[in-house]
Amino acid sequence: AQSVTQLDSHVSVSEGTPVLLRCNYSSSYSPSLFWYVQHPNKGLQLLLKYTSAATLVKGINGFEAEFKKSETSFHLTKPSAHMSDAAEYFCVVSEGGATNKLIFGTGTLLAVQP
Amino acid sequence: NAGVMQNPRHLVRRRGQEARLRCSPMKGHSHVYWYRQLPEEGLKFMVYLQKENIIDESGMPKERFSAEFPKEGPSILRIQQVVRGDSAAYFCASSPNEVSHGYTFGSGTRLTVV
Numbered sequence: 001a002q003s004v005t006q007l008d009s010h011v012s013v014s015e016g017t018p019v020l021l022r023c024n025y026s027s028s029y030s031p032s033l034f035w036y037v038q039h040p041n042k043g044l045q046l047l048l049k050y051t052s053a054a055t056l057v058k059g060i061n062g063f064e065a066e067f068k069k070s071e072t073s074f075h076l077t078k079p080s081a082h083m084s085d086a087a088e089y090f091c092v093v094s095e096g097g098a099t100n101k102l103i104f105g106t107g108t109l110l111a112v113q114p
Numbered sequence: 115n116a117g118v119m120q121n122p123r124h125l126v127r128r129r130g131q132e133a134r135l136r137c138s139p140m141k142g143h144s145h146v147y148w149y150r151q152l153p154e155e156g157l158k159f160m161v162y163l164q165k166e167n168i169i170d171e172s173g174m175p176k177e178r179f180s181a182e183f184p185k186e187g188p189s190i191l192r193i194q195q196v197v198r199g200d201s202a203a204y205f206c207a208s209s210p211n212e213v214s215h216g217y218t219f220g221s222g223t224r225l226t227v228v
Contacts, residue, residue: 036219043221044157044205090156099170100209101147102217104156 002027002093004074006105014113019063019078021108023091026072032094033074034102035065039087047089050074061085086112118143118208118220119188126226127196135191135223139208146189147217148181151203160204163189196227 007022025031035047048059055067065076074091091105119138127133139146144165149157150173159173163183174181178196183189193200203224207217 041224044219046218099162101159101162101170101173102149102157102207104149104158106156 002031002095002103004033004091004093004103004105006089006091006108008108009106010109010111012111012113013081015083016080019076019081019085019110021076021089021091021110023074023076023105024072025074025091025093027093029096032096033065033067034092034094035059035063035074035076036090036092036104037087038090038107044090047076081110081112083112083114086110118206118218120204120206120220120223122223123221124224124226126228128228129197130195133193133196133200133225135193135204135206135225136188137191137206137208137220138188139206140218143208143210143218145209145211146183147207147209148189148191149205149207151205151222153202157205160191193225196225198227201225201227 003026005024030052033050036044037047038044047063048057050057050067058064063078065074067074088107088109090107092102095101121136146163148160150160151157161174161181162170166185178194180192203222205219205222207219209217
């Protein structure tokens with residue numbers, strides 16, 4: 001069965017410093033992986049997705065993630081944090097198969113300090 | 115394209131009442147997924163529907179919860195005899211087909227049971 005583990009429930013960075021949100025996955029085959037962002041009391045926005053093409057995936061708002069099969073990781077990074085990046089971030093794996101339902105991690109709450 | 119529309123945005127129900135949550139998928143999307151987000155948790159899959167068919171309801175509680183996606187009109191998630199533990203954010207997502215990578219999510223309905 002597919003699953004994802006987000007290694008940090010809370011991350012705090014200063015504005016202008018790099019962001020690293022960690023995610024490890026477990027999958028019996030080549031997975032489809034996603035990062036979603038949720039701002040307070042808002043819906044979910046897709047940041048980026050990996051679907052077995054290039055291992056370095058670029059997303060919106062300057063975020064990117066690298067798929068590393070040897071480490072079963074899909075960490076999310078951004079070179080320089082902005083105040084508007086403060087939100088909750090979810091690492092997600094697609095179960096595939098007939099339903100293709102999504103399996104969510106427990107989330108990482110990113111705080112950006114001025 | 116209005117995106118995935120969910121209404122109401124906020125819903126307050128007393129214990130024992132019924133809650134009806136509506137989801138209008140994106141134009142051209144015939145696949146709908148419902149997810150539930152309990153406080154401080156990630157999203158959990160509930161049910162996957164296509165027009166007039168329930169494809170996978172493995173995440174639905176066995177009692178009081180039902181979902182439909184009629185030929186005409188929005189998808190409805192119905193919760194009968196609500197209890198405090200049903201308080202959560204309920205998200206709907208749609209895709210054009212079952213193998214689409216990365217759905218479009220609505221803004222959610224936040225149900226509060228008092």
